[in-house]
Amino acid sequence: ILYDYQTTRAGKHPARYLSGYKGYLQVDGYAGYNQLTDVTLVGCWAHARRKYTDALKALPPSAQSAEGTAKEGLAFCNQLYAIERELKKEQRSADERYTTRLKKSKPILQAFSAWLQKQAPRVLPKSALGQAIHYCREQWDKLNAFLKDGRLELDNNRAERSIKPFVMGRKAWLFANTPKGARSSAIIYSVVETAKENGLNPLNYLTYLFEQLPNMEIKDPQQLDPVLPWSDVLPPSCQSPIN
Missing domain, CATH: 1.20.1440 (de novo design (two linked rop proteins))
Known part of the structure; x- marks a missing residue:
């Protein structure tokens, strides 16, 4: 699950974000998606x-x-x-x-x-x-x-359900003061919701990341692969109890 923040709802943003993608894209009625090329929009x-x-x-x-x-x-x-x-x-x-x-x-x-x-x-x-x-x-x-x-x-209810947690939480969190803060929040939301989709306990997983990342070369994809939410070598403590 990946969130992206932009300062406006202009169609140029999804066009740039999905540049190079070809295939199906399931969307709501937002007109900005009409600017995309090489995709079939699915309502x-x-x-x-x-x-x-x-x-x-x-x-x-x-x-x-x-x-x-x-x-x-x-x-x-x-x-x-x-x-x-x-x-x-x-x-x-x-x-x-x-x-x-x-x-x-x-x-x-x-x-x-x-x-x-x-x-x-x-x-x-x-x-x-x-x-x-x-x-x-x-x-x-x-x-x-x-x-x-x-x-x-x-x-696209699956996507809608993934948006709902921070839409509901926004009533308590109020808002981001700056675009940079909003983009940082989007990254955090992406990590947490993807962890949940992969059966992880978000708190335990984030704790594990904070312990591991300072000792890693984070620009090296091969070093990051073992700690990504879908990795099969994550410690059992990261798993959600409901699984």
């Missing part, structure tokens, strides 16, 4: 689905027609997720996921696309429901991209 259905749940919450009790429409949009999203749950439950391979999605998910997407085209002129563009429909239509190519490869996911 997030969790973001799309959330907009319909938000639309339902925002509707007054008297808006029965709009409520029915929002529930229909949500139902399309739920059908796609039902297929994904079944694939994960059966532990299907990437090739099997690809084939099943073409057979089951693609017809749902085709029906959803026709529904979006029909509903778009019937709703207020700035209403919560109108925004949900607009988001799906604007992101449609990206939202369909998961059909291209069985290794792809329906959403």
